[in-house]
Amino acid sequence: MTDNISEKTPQAWDTLLEQYRHSAVETLAQHLRTGTRCEACGQPWPCRAACAAEATLEL
Numbered sequence: 880m881t882d883n884i885s886e887k888t889p890q891a892w893d894t895l896l897e898q899y900r901h902s903a904v905e906t907l908a909q910h911l912r913t914g915t916r917c918e919a920c921g922q923p924w925p926c927r928a929a930c931a932a933e934a935t936l937e938l
């Protein structure tokens with residue numbers, strides 16, 4: 880039977896997504912807006928790291 884395949888794939892994706900989200904939350908905690916720039920990397924806000932993290936959280 881192939882019933883175990885349909886269960887494993889979504890579970891693996893959920894675990895991966897959970898790891899991405901955890902990393903994204905940590906990134907957003909470090910890359911904070913200070914005026915027009917990012918406190919962590921000094922790029923004009925929003926910096927690339929913050930943009931990527933926010934995009935990840937929208938998945």
Ligand SMILES: [Zn+2]
Pocket residue numbers: 910911917918919920921922926927928929
């Ligand atoms: Zn930054």
